[in-house]
Amino acid sequence: MGRTIPSWRMVVEREIEWMKNFKVFLRVEDKIVFEDMMNQCRLYASYASNLASPVTEVPLLISILFAQHKMLWEHQKYITKLKTLETNKIDSTPTESITETRSIIETVQEILVQPDATTGGNVQEAQQPLAPSAAYGAQH
16 A cells, blocks of 8 residues: 655655745845755754644744754853853953963864854854845844
8 A cells, every 4th residue: 555645854845845936036145044944944854743733834933943942042052151251251360361361262263163063064154144235234
């Protein structure tokens, strides 16, 4: 007997193919962001398949929201680390301050070169600005 229900991965790919009509009209730098967003759908497709939703867009949107929340959470961890290092720098003596400043710079450089779990690139690449327009740049 044949399979009558397509696998979730097939559904995801079909929906992504349908959404490519949206991508056609985006600027080049926005197309890169759109592709990353679609890759997040693919990345979390196996988890989203456990949502028994009659509306196929709901698990896709949950996947995108989860990926965005995870990215924000990781950035918050980096900011907390930097604030902690900054606080330690302020509490130190002047001679320790120079050494601590170098240590902070090295730590930040290490953080920026660490692989980013959500994109596969490193944090520094993920934070590079994408030649924003005036409207896009006003938000960042």
